[in-house]
Amino acid sequence: MITIVIPVHNRKTLTQQCLGYLAAQTYRNFRVIVVDDGSTDGTSQMIQDEFPDTLIIRGTGNLWWTEATNWGIRFAQEHPAPGYEEHFILTLNDDTVVRPDYLQTLLDTYEQHKPCLVGSPSADVNSPEKLRFAGTHMELWFASGRDAAADYNYDYNELLRRTDFVQSDSLPGRGTLIPMSVFDKIGLYDSKRFSHYMSDIEFSVRAKKAGFPLIISTKSMVLEYTDATGLFLSAKEKETWKDFVTSFTSIRSPTNLTVRYNFALAHGKTKHLYFLVDVLRISMGFLKRKYLMAK
Known part of the structure; x- marks a missing residue:
């Protein structure tokens, strides 16, 4: 069972589209938790009307990405879906586009490398062949790491031709499959020190230190609306x-x-x-x- 946790705030159209892509997944053993952190644009009502099986948790408007995600994970921990031997959390943002086989390819990669965390390569929705992320080479002595996408000339087709997976030193929260046992071992995302940015990176580095490999599933592409994300x-x-x-x-x-x-x-x-x-x-x-x- 995969529990997909999506924090949202006042992006009704993007949220609607994201949930639509999830509804079309070929792998069906999943549930969606949307943590609506104080939206005022009718996001929750839209979800109730169009995606009635989606669980909505309403926040205060002050959660930001990290604590909103933690709220969803805590709910999944406290209310595990019965009848399943393995439980996963998939962290996802609402400004993303995924293919119908997205969940299946994540699970296929997990089965080949378990126990591990499985992340997604990404590209801008307007330039789907140009890689923005395919893992990291993180150097923790003097902050001189680099993007693994450069190893493939930032070309998604080249990445697919050359490998099915990439080992990474960190993973973003946008499309990462995490076994529930990881949270039992290292805890949740650190919302005290990383309220919005870098909590995902910090969590993945912590997971790797605890012995969980960080794997990029090259077939599990996530397209993102980069102009809608943060302050770049x-x-x-x-x-x-x-x-x-x-x-x-x-x-x-x-x-x-x-x-x-x-x-x-x-x-x-x-x-x-x-x-x-x-x-x-x-x-x-x-x-x-x-x-x-x-x-």
Whole structure:
């Protein structure tokens, strides 16, 4: 049994589409929990009307991604579906598109590498052949890791031609299959230190340290609406110094300094040095983009 946990907030159309793709899955032993964190656009009513089998948990509007996901996982722990020997959590975002065989390919990969966590490669919905994610090579000494997608020239077809799976050093929460036993061993997502961004990365690094391999199922592609996700500076046509400063403080930013610092203390092997190098890397990336825009 797969319990799919989807945190949502005021994105009714995206949520509707995501649930529609899940309804078309060939693998049928699953249930969906939507944690609606204070939506005011009629999201919950739409779900009740169009997807009545979906369980809705209503939040306060202050949960953000991490605690909203934890609410769904806790419900699954406290209310396991009877009659199944194995139980999984699939974390998923509502701004995603998946194929009808998505759940089946995740499970097939799990069976080949179990016990493990199984993640998904991703691409933008407008450029489905251009890989955005296919795993990471994470270096925890001096924050100098890189994306595994570069190993395949960011080409999804090349990834499919060359391998069925990729071993990764971290996994995002957008499309990750997790055996319930992992939560029993290492706990839930850390919502105190990572309220929105990097809780998924931190959790997966923690899981790998506990002995669970992190595997990318190359056939389990997730297409995402990247423009609808968080605060991404590089997606802007004209990136300003104000944007740069805001990215260091916004809860919706993956480069929030508090979050990066907390990760450095939790998993960086050089702690404060890791954090300083990480900030320098982010800053140099911004300066490089400014230089290229000025040319």
